[in-house]
Amino acid sequence: MLLATDLDGTFLGGTAADKEQLYSLLQQQKDIQLVFVTGRGIPSVLSLLENNALPRPEYIIGDVGATVTHLPTLTAVEPVQSHIAAKWPGDHVRETLKTVRGLLHQEAHQQYRCSYYYNDSTDIEGAREIAASLQCDLVLSAGKYLDILPAGVNKGFTLKQLLQVLALPHQKVLVAGDSMNDYSMYESGFKGVVVGDSEPELIARTAGMSNVLQAQRAGAGGILEAMSFFPEFGIYL
Ligand SMILES: [Mg+2]
Structure with a gap:
């Protein structure tokens, strides 16, 4: 599976125990691909990653969807990035x-x-x-x-473009977020989790979407909840 997650309030949020469980799951299960999808710019994400407890993603969609970077080589993902830059x-x-x-x-x-x-x-x-x-x-x-x-660029748009480059099917993707700039990811039809303590408008706008779980636990805990909720990901906690 591929976990495409927002950072602040989502992957970086929740209790210390939930973060530890999620981060060690991701360190152990190398078949789970990790993508950060954040409003932060790349320099800000890189300074977060100086903390070794944080799992390293393969790709970073930054700037609310306006940039997409392959982390191991620190290069832009093409042709997606040029297409955004041209707009x-x-x-x-x-x-x-x-x-x-x-x-x-x-x-x-x-x-x-x-x-x-x-x-x-x-x-x-x-x-x-x-x-x-x-x-x-x-x-x-x-x-x-x-x-x-x-126009048309947002987290959901750039995630779809990245998945096209990776040739990865949508049903293997779990998206996670907590605020309105994450809405485009759920709207794109991905299976998703709105973590606990999310922005009320996001909760209201995603209520009743069949692809979305509204989790009880905040941050990392909500992501763990969703991994067990959707059996197709085959993760048993
Ligand atoms: Mg957030």
């Missing part, structure tokens, strides 16, 4: 969005996307209109993150 309008996106009220720029490293914080004072509709005029999408998540991405 990104460029640095003038940030310039153009400067006029929007209440957008606070995130300092983190960003590629082929622009990331902001938002709050009640933010003119989200104004930002959405400008994004659309630049052939970009606006994605809100966790009640505070606002990302501008090339």
Whole structure:
């Protein structure tokens, strides 16, 4: 199987005991492929991986889906990355969005996307209109993150593209997340887990989706719950 998981609040979340169980399962069962699918940029994921307790993924989909990297060689996965890069309008996106009220720029490293914080004072509709005029999408998540991405690019899109490159069938994939920028992965039809303590809007939007388990336990515990819930993965805990 392939586990495609969000990091913050998901793979990095939950109790210490659940994280230990999940991480050692992944270290032992080498037939489980691991992909991180995160809003973080690659430099931020690499610094997390300096902690040796964290299993190393084979691929990292970063920047909310805007980058995809093969970790052992630290190279971009082609042709997926070039296709995304070609859709990104460029640095003038940030310039153009400067006029929007209440957008606070995130300092983190960003590629082929622009990331902001938002709050009640933010003119989200104004930002959405400008994004659309630049052939970009606006994605809100966790009640505070606002990302501008090339139109149609999101975590689910890039995961599908990566699986095409790997020639891996969808039914062998488990996706895991906890906030609205993970929604595109469930919407893509993958079997998935919405871990405990997820963003309420994600819980509401995935309720009743037959491919999705809404887990009780938070973070890593929710991923373990899902591995036993879907018998097709053949993992018995
Ligand atoms: Mg998260």
